[in-house]
Amino acid sequence: MSTIDLQALIPNNVDLADNRQLQRALEKWQPAFLNWWDEMGPSDFRANDVYLRTAVGVDAQGWASYGYTPMPDYRWGIFLADKEEGRKIGFGDFRGQDVWQDVPGEFRSTFRRLIVTQGDTEPASVEQQRLLGHTAPSLYDLRNLFQVNVEEGRHLWAMVYLLHAYFGRDGREEAEALLERHSGDADRPRILGTFNEPMDNWLSFFMFTYFTDRDGKFQLKSFAESAFDPLARTTRFMLTEEAHHMFVGETGVGRVIKRTLEVMKELDTDDTAALRRAGVVDLPTLQKYLNYWFTSSLDLFGSEASSNAASYFANGIKGRPDEARFADHAEVDTHMVIQVPDGQGGVRDESIAVRNGINEVTRLEYVKDCNVGVTRWNMAIKRAGVDFELKLPSTRFRRQVGLWAGVPTNPAGQPISQAEFDAHRDQWLPTEADQTFVKSLMQRVTEPGRMAAWIAPPDRGINAQPVAYEYVRL
Numbered sequence: 001m002s003t004i005d006l007q008a009l010i011p012n013n014v015d016l017a018d019n020r021q022l023q024r025a026l027e028k029w030q031p032a033f034l035n036w037w038d039e040m041g042p043s044d045f046r047a048n049d050v051y052l053r054t055a056v057g058v059d060a061q062g063w064a065s066y067g068y069t070p071m072p073d074y075r076w077g078i079f080l081a082d083k084e085e086g087r088k089i090g091f092g093d094f095r096g097q098d099v100w101q102d103v104p105g106e107f108r109s110t111f112r113r114l115i116v117t118q119g120d121t122e123p124a125s126v127e128q129q130r131l132l133g134h135t136a137p138s139l140y141d142l143r144n145l146f147q148v149n150v151e152e153g154r155h156l157w158a159m160v161y162l163l164h165a166y167f168g169r170d171g172r173e174e175a176e177a178l179l180e181r182h183s184g185d186a187d188r189p190r191i192l193g194t195f196n197e198p199m200d201n202w203l204s205f206f207m208f209t210y211f212t213d214r215d216g217k218f219q220l221k222s223f224a225e226s227a228f229d230p231l232a233r234t235t236r237f238m239l240t241e242e243a244h245h246m247f248v249g250e251t252g253v254g255r256v257i258k259r260t261l262e263v264m265k266e267l268d269t270d271d272t273a274a275l276r277r278a279g280v281v282d283l284p285t286l287q288k289y290l291n292y293w294f295t296s297s298l299d300l301f302g303s304e305a306s307s308n309a310a311s312y313f314a315n316g317i318k319g320r321p322d323e324a325r326f327a328d329h330a331e332v333d334t335h336m337v338i339q340v341p342d343g344q345g346g347v348r349d350e351s352i353a354v355r356n357g358i359n360e361v362t363r364l365e366y367v368k369d370c371n372v373g374v375t376r377w378n379m380a381i382k383r384a385g386v387d388f389e390l391k392l393p394s395t396r397f398r399r400q401v402g403l404w405a406g407v408p409t410n411p412a413g414q415p416i417s418q419a420e421f422d423a424h425r426d427q428w429l430p431t432e433a434d435q436t437f438v439k440s441l442m443q444r445v446t447e448p449g450r451m452a453a454w455i456a457p458p459d460r461g462i463n464a465q466p467v468a469y470e471y472v473r474l
């Protein structure tokens with residue numbers, strides 16, 4: 001295992017000290033990053049000690065160390081998973097050949113664009129979550145928010161390292177631009193839609209970490225297969241950090257449900273108004289938030305049929321998640337069926353080349369993974385004896401990217417008229433009144449171990465600490 005030099009100005013396990021030019025360039029970017037963190041990162045809480053985990057190695061067992069750190073002192077740095085000697089390209093036209101330690105000239109602009117797009121999402125989510133610290137339902141949750149935030153900051157470092165190390169001047173300029181675009185900015189927004197959505201409540205935060213960070217997981221898994229080895233190694237390590245973000249989402253939503261079920265039992269009611277008066281999120285509202293963030297995240301995978309995706313796959317640039325699990329790693333002249341609008345208000349099957357359908361293949365894997373948590377949430381609902389089932393809507397519902405963009409359907413994916421969609425919209429997606437209600441619940445709780453009334457405590461604390469641990473010293 002390679003060791004991380006934590007004492008260096010920029011902690012790293014890539015022997016940065018041996019490459020003075022790169023080191024100098026990154027040391028120039030570092031103050032710009034810290035400045036961005038100061039201006040666009042978590043509002044306030046700069047001086048507070050937060051019980052954070054920091055990477056100290058890159059192996060599966062011992063990579064994390066826990067301790068109190070004020071966020072601006074977090075050791076952001078460059079950590080790549082260890083090199084796998086003799087690694088070969090696993091898919092596409094070059095499969096079986098040695099992986100690349102540098103970017104081939106003909107794929108340079110493609111790699112740069114993909115790395116920039118991935119990199120852009122990392123600081124974007126920090127910007128979206130900027131104000132949430134002020135309404136955290138507990139110190140435990142506040143700490144988790146900040147853990148996610150500092151790690152997204154580190155993911156930005158991961159992409160900026162690649163840009164600086166492999167893309168020369170263009171890369172350095174892109175690294176600067178990553179700090180100049182901002183989530184929701186009218187003039188210079190973030191690149192992808194979901195990352196410009198406002199986030200002013202913790203229910204959205206939990207849905208986002210469940211659904212949108214999971215999109216991140218699948219993008220990273222696809223990059224982890226790349227023939228460009230430094231990209232594969234960077235993303236492999238990012239995946240270990242990412243797992244905690246989805247844990248925050250799954251347990252967060254699960255705790256909201258648990259609390260709602262408790263109150264439903266106490267009051268013996270499923271009446272929305274009564275539950276809202278009691279200060280918990282009713283399950284139909286939860287379903288609407290789920291619909292919103294799940295469908296927004298579906299768009300991040302791109303169009304169902306894509307010649308770009310085909311060329312990424314053919315050229316070893318970006319693979320499928322867990323490529324080894326697929327039987328055919330070349331997909332020459334293989335076909336798959338996708339569902340497309342038939343132009344007459346219906347759905348029609350269409351056969352496309354698998355290479356063109358890689359986005360859809362990845363999206364469907366993502367949906368499967370999303371369903372794991374939904375099943376778990378439903379088990380809790382069932383155990384409570386409540387007749388309600390949360391459900392992922394169809395991948396055709398409320399799409400803004402791809403073949404179903406702008407085609408109105410119901411949550412089951414059946415095409416409907418725009419008028420019908422409009423008539424049902426308030427049943428399917430959060431209304432202004434829903435948002436006002438959810439926001440009204442967002443009251444800050446700062447006493448260790450105490451939770452806001454709309455969320456149950458977690459089953460256990462972080463790193464075997466008690467739930468009532470002082471996770472953030474306010």
Ligand SMILES: [Fe+2]
Binds near residue numbers: 122151152155216242
């Ligand atoms: Fe990330």
Ligand SMILES: [Fe+2]
Binds near residue numbers: 152213216242245
């Ligand atoms: Fe994440």
